[in-house]
Amino acid sequence: MTTQKLRHLIEPEDFSLDELNHLIALGEEIHAAPEKYSEACKGKILATLFYEPSTRTKFSFETAMLRLGGSIIGFSDANTSSVSKGESIADTIRVMSAYADVAVMRHPKEGAPKLASLYSSIPIINGGDGGHQHPxxxxxxxxxxxxxxxxxxxxxxxxxxxxxxxxxxxxxxxxxxxxxxxxxxxxxxxxxxxxxxxxxxxxxxxxxxxxxxxxxxxxxxxxxxxxxxxxxxxxxxxxxxxxxxxxxxxxxxxxxxxxxxxxxxxxxxxxxxxxxxxxxxxxxxxxFEQAKLGVYIRMALIMKLLEVA
Amino acid sequence: MTTQKLRHLIEPEDFSLDELNHLIALGEEIHAAPEKYSEACKGKILATLFYEPSTRTKFSFETAMLRLGGSIIGFSDANTSSVSKGESIADTIRVMSAYADVAVMRHPKEGAPKLASLYSSIPIINGGDGGHQHPxxxxxxxxxxxxxxxxxxxxxxxxxxxxxxxxxxxxxxxxxxxxxxxxxxxxxxxxxxxxxxxxxxxxxxxxxxxxxxxxxxxxxxxxxxxxxxxxxxxxxxxxxxxxxxxxxxxxxxxxxxxxxxxxxxxxxxxxxxxxxxxxxxxxxxxxFEQAKLGVYIRMALIMKLLEVA
Amino acid sequence: MTTQKLRHLIEPEDFSLDELNHLIALGEEIHAAPEKYSEACKGKILATLFYEPSTRTKFSFETAMLRLGGSIIGFSDANTSSVSKGESIADTIRVMSAYADVAVMRHPKEGAPKLASLYSSIPIINGGDGGHQHPxxxxxxxxxxxxxxxxxxxxxxxxxxxxxxxxxxxxxxxxxxxxxxxxxxxxxxxxxxxxxxxxxxxxxxxxxxxxxxxxxxxxxxxxxxxxxxxxxxxxxxxxxxxxxxxxxxxxxxxxxxxxxxxxxxxxxxxxxxxxxxxxxxxxxxxxFEQAKLGVYIRMALIMKLLEVA
Structure with missing residues (x-):
């Protein structure tokens, strides 16, 4: 148990150049030998909170977590979630924190993932917020x-x-x-x-x-x-x-x-x-290789945020 | 292979006070040391049959099963299921029984999970039926x-x-x-x-x-x-x-x-x-702690119904 | 690493009678002792690309892959996918090839899975294409x-x-x-x-x-x-x-x-x-037993296409 500050990725500036380079280096290592990481996140759960559709980003994150031996909960459509009952993002993320170990959020409104990170007790990754960021x-x-x-x-x-x-x-x-x-x-x-x-x-x-x-x-x-x-x-x-x-x-x-x-x-x-x-x-x-590399870098990111890297 | 009668949870009265207390005690034990149960349901599948949306209940069950080392199939929207082809609940549950080891059903109509339990060869959990029960x-x-x-x-x-x-x-x-x-x-x-x-x-x-x-x-x-x-x-x-x-x-x-x-x-x-x-x-x-405890008690319930507790 | 030609299942004729009989025999073996195969596809990912709803086929495939120790990504509704952004099937399958190890596709248009197989670097299974085939x-x-x-x-x-x-x-x-x-x-x-x-x-x-x-x-x-x-x-x-x-x-x-x-x-x-x-x-x-056997034969098929059989 460390008392380290919880880290999120809302925008690329959240990481120093050194941290970015470490992530990239880890991504290269995973690319070279993905099987070495196949149990790195065993027992961990990623929540995919997609308030608007995105096959590619969602699947890339899901694949990354599965390739690390972890598992997935989530939604790909806000209409099948409690959002339709008027729940705030703050409450949703506090409940999701009770379920998952790390979450990725895509939202049509700019700033939604940032807001979520303020109430979350697990790392939040911005999976795209409006026209704003897609780190x-x-x-x-x-x-x-x-x-x-x-x-x-x-x-x-x-x-x-x-x-x-x-x-x-x-x-x-x-x-x-x-x-x-x-x-x-x-x-x-x-x-x-x-x-x-x-x-x-x-x-x-x-x-x-x-x-x-x-x-x-x-x-x-x-x-x-x-x-x-x-x-x-x-x-x-x-x-x-x-x-x-x-x-x-x-x-x-x-x-x-x-x-x-x-x-x-x-x-x-x-x-x-x-x-x-x-x-x-x-x-x-x-x-198309770029799409594949997106899985490896997300594996690196999840490992970093879960502090298993 | 036991010949024990198949158990369901349709309403809280399905369990005796003794059984409730055992479940609660198991929930406390899981809360104290969740990692001890991380493979309790390895190889088992939970079907989540949500005929109406419910982020919270669905995710809570999914998290519970994943934390037990099991896995999930299911739907969160009846429109993407065979229901739209006019299949009866009786038939749906008989087919799901061929796939999964335990199922949770949420349905807008009172009594639907009870009906399902009559045709099921796997344990059925009522995940909320209309204004009726939410055990x-x-x-x-x-x-x-x-x-x-x-x-x-x-x-x-x-x-x-x-x-x-x-x-x-x-x-x-x-x-x-x-x-x-x-x-x-x-x-x-x-x-x-x-x-x-x-x-x-x-x-x-x-x-x-x-x-x-x-x-x-x-x-x-x-x-x-x-x-x-x-x-x-x-x-x-x-x-x-x-x-x-x-x-x-x-x-x-x-x-x-x-x-x-x-x-x-x-x-x-x-x-x-x-x-x-x-x-x-x-x-x-x-x-919010209550939401987290909901995962542990559902882990206990799934273990009980699958007879691994 | 073999240089064997990638195999797909678009229509039953893709398999010789010998191959069909081998699959059926493997299906019988799995039926007799499913636990022997519970890690046969560990670390592998099945993509379920359902452009139209199908509870039964989708769940049957998902169950098959989970029972083999593998995992699942996918969609059950084209509206929550990039398809709505005008992406071609060729591109979708090339990206999915970057994520998954094998894919099943259901599509309302005849020939869509065949088209996908031409651009895919992973095995494609036809999960039903219009009024055409359902191998x-x-x-x-x-x-x-x-x-x-x-x-x-x-x-x-x-x-x-x-x-x-x-x-x-x-x-x-x-x-x-x-x-x-x-x-x-x-x-x-x-x-x-x-x-x-x-x-x-x-x-x-x-x-x-x-x-x-x-x-x-x-x-x-x-x-x-x-x-x-x-x-x-x-x-x-x-x-x-x-x-x-x-x-x-x-x-x-x-x-x-x-x-x-x-x-x-x-x-x-x-x-x-x-x-x-x-x-x-x-x-x-x-x-209903037929529905259950559908899981075992799909387990056999996935094993064959992933060359772990």
Whole structure:
């Protein structure tokens, strides 16, 4: 029994750079020999509290806990929970604390996982809160870069697509800024540019080199990491704008022909059509491996929060 | 292979006082050393058949089974089950008997778990049937009283709120009446008083001392156990009656100032606003511990029904 | 690490007769001593991808995997999955391949599991695709016949009810035709007769003896296996036709009085009213045992596909 302070993961900033690097290193070790960890969390229970649907994140966490020998309780739809009886998040989490050892929460409202962490007696992981944060996607992305590029430092990282609303992108950019990134390239239409405030923070606080362009073609040759994002219909005020823009930031074989041979193409998935299917067989396409690495980093995270790492 | 008769828990009366006390004692032992039971039900499967939503009861059962080393199948929504194809409860339970080792059923219709038990070849636990019974909540309440008061006998037990419709209250009162309760105090508005028939049974059959009042204040000093209940909107014919009554039976710090220092405040949860949040930090508030004890008593119950206790 | 080709089960024809017989034999061994297999798939994960509801098939697979010591991830409703974000089946299965070791898919569209298998890096089991195939029901039926009749060969097999739309029936008939069935008897109303093409295949390709009748009574004395099916309301163009036909192919005690003492009555379940409840206690009624055998054959199948058999 330690009296150590309970740790949560609400946003990537909750972890120091040292802690992030330890997590990534543990993720690599698990990747190399997952069977060594198959009983690391035996007897432990993860609660998956999904107030909005998310196959991918939910399954990734469930797989991570099962691969550690633990088990799962949870819901994937707030309508089949006590929420419909008017229970507060504070009460829900206090009761879940009586059942589980660690919980992941996805919620449509920004700040809900933070609120939960204030009342919880078990570690809370933010599984995505509105347009705000998605820190375990960021961890997944870091492990992917480390795995395929050997280092997070000294890379030219390009983000393409919806840079305005994508919480995945904001979370990752903020975190990469804490490393020694060589250059950020932002590829997006005028309407979906990275928010001004975030750009200012990057330049003023982190002194990163930033470059904004409108097309992939003009920068493709210098990119080390190409991070693609989905352009979501629901982000647009009208159908016409969506139709005009959605295809502009699609990559296909032709567009990446001049790219470096060791460039990697990442995507948080689900993909709709922003990456042509023909790209899937290109060795530079690592987005499905990225999904797999998401399991390993979540295994590392759960171990850390349960203090078995 | 024993030829012992299959046991179910449909209502608390299915167990003798001796059996209840054995269950409570086992619940206390599990509470004291849960890790001793972590493989008690290894290889066994619990089916959770929830024909209406209930986060709390479902998760409590799932946690109980997982903490015993067993596993879970089940549904939390009748629409994703064969029920939508017109299958009878009798057939559903016969098929579930082919899959699982024990089942818990929640159903909006009174008597559904009883019906299921008649066709089942595995033990059936009633997880709540309409306004009728909720026996594992009663078991949870008994273990909570035993844990915090050292004994179920010789207590002054007050029930506050909706005493007319609350199945939790009826189930617990009937069961406590089989013990040597010093006095029952019923605190409710005229519209939500305990049903006359139940009162008559308590007095005539069990010879308990009964007292009915309209406010907490007039009796708070003599209460050992204050059992709060939620006043449900859906129980009222019109919005105005609900609005007028819902706040009348709220407790806050002021209302319990004169209460005994070792009084305990219980609540089956979810709570809406019948207990002010400021009460949560009062050492007399045990409702979140009560939720945790619900796991231990369910572990004891599952062990008993599977004959591994 | 073997370089063996990945195996899937999309339709019964994917397995040779030898392979089917090995599976059935393994199913019998598991039935005889299930505890011997309780850790056969320890550490393995089954993904249950149910794009339409199915209690029975889903629970049967989940039970099978849990009884093998493995665990489960999955969904029972496409609305709580990424499908609602427009993800293709190809992408979903590639991501699920990153999480699970084997997957079962039920889908309303014919061919969906086949499509999934083309993109999957883990074995895919067809859990029912539209009106097309339901191969694990067929395996269940084969094990049931083997268990209760001692052999699949030399039986007189009668199918009763909806022989036009029932995928269960088509799948089983095609597979039985590969054995030495003595005679097929088809009992159905004119409107629900076995499709002409399938009949022609049976006679021309497999040289089976086929007999078509309108009532159970005229053939009941010579039947070894009576396979009953549900007449589904949704298959009819109008309510009147359904009402007129649905009761015509109901069996009760009277109808089977002249049947052989060792005839068996099978049904894929759920049953609505095509078998009177009074038949349930007849020793010839084996449909609930059939449901149980479905778990054992699925255990055998999962073991085979994961190459632990």
């Amino acid at each position: 375990t996607q960021t961890l997944t992305d870091l492990l992917t870069i480390q795995t395929f590029k050997g280092s997070i430092d000294n890379q030219v990282v390009a983000f393409c697509g919806d840079l305005k609303f994508g919480r995945t992108v904001h979370s990752l950019i903020r975190t990469l800024a804490r490393y020694n990134i060589k250059k950020f390239i932002l590829i997006s239409p005028e309407e979906l540019k990275l928010p001004e405030l975030l750009k200012r923070t990057l330049v003023d606080v982190y002194q990163v080199e930033l470059m904004e362009v409108k097309t992939i073609e003009e920068v493709v040759e210098e990119i080390d990491i190409l991070y693609m994002t989905r352009i979501q219909k629901e982000r647009f005020f009208n159908e016409a704008d969506y139709a005009r823009l959605k295809d502009s930031y699609i990559i296909d074989k032709a567009k990446i022909q001049k790219a470096k041979q060791d460039m990697i193409i990442m995507h948080p998935l689900p993909r709709v059509n922003e990456i042509a299917y023909e790209v899937d067989t290109d060795p530079r396409a690592v987005y | 594992t909540q009663t078991l949870t309440d008994l273990l909570t009283i035993q844990t915090f008061k050292g004994s179920i006998d010789n207590q002054v037990v007050a029930f506050c709120g909706d005493l007319k419709f609350g199945r939790t209250v009826h189930s617990l009162i009937r069961t406590l009446a089989r013990y040597n309760i010093k006095k029952f105090i019923l605190i409710s508005p005229e519209e939500l008083k305990l049903p006359e028939l139940l009162k008559r049974t308590l007095v005539d059959v069990y010879q308990v001392e009964l007292m009915e009042v309209k406010t907490i204040e007039e009796v708070v000093e003599e209460i050992d156990i204050l059992y709060m209940t939620r006043i449900q909107k859906e129980r009222f014919f019109n919005e105005a009656d609900y609005a007028r009554l819902k706040d009348s039976y709220i407790i806050d710090k002021a209302k319990i100032q004169k209460a005994k220092q070792d009084m305990i405040i219980m609540h089956p949860l979810p709570r809406v606003n019948e207990i002010a949040y400021e009460v949560d930090t009062d050492p007399r508030a045990v409702y | 694990t029901q067929t395996l269940t039926d084969l094990l049931t016949i083997q268990t209760f009749k001692g052999s699949i060969d030399n039986q007189v097999v009668a199918f009763c009810g909806d022989l036009k739309f029932g995928r269960t029936v088509h799948s089983l008939i095609r597979t039985l035709a590969r054995y030495n069935i003595k005679k097929f008897i088809l009992i159905s109303p004119e409107e629900l007769k076995l499709p002409e093409l399938l009949k022609r295949t049976l006679v021309d390709v497999y040289q089976v003896e086929l007999m078509e009748v309108k009532t159970i009574e005229e053939v009941v004395e010579e039947i070894d296996i009576l396979y009953m099916t549900r007449i589904q309301k949704e298959r009819f163009f109008n309510e009147a036709d359904y009402a007129r036909l649905k009761d015509s192919y109901i069996i009760d005690k009277a109808k089977i009085q002249k049947a052989k003492q060792d005839m068996i009555i099978m049904h894929p379940l759920p049953r609505v009213n095509e078998i009177a409840y009074e038949v349930d206690t007849d020793p010839r009624a084996v449909y």
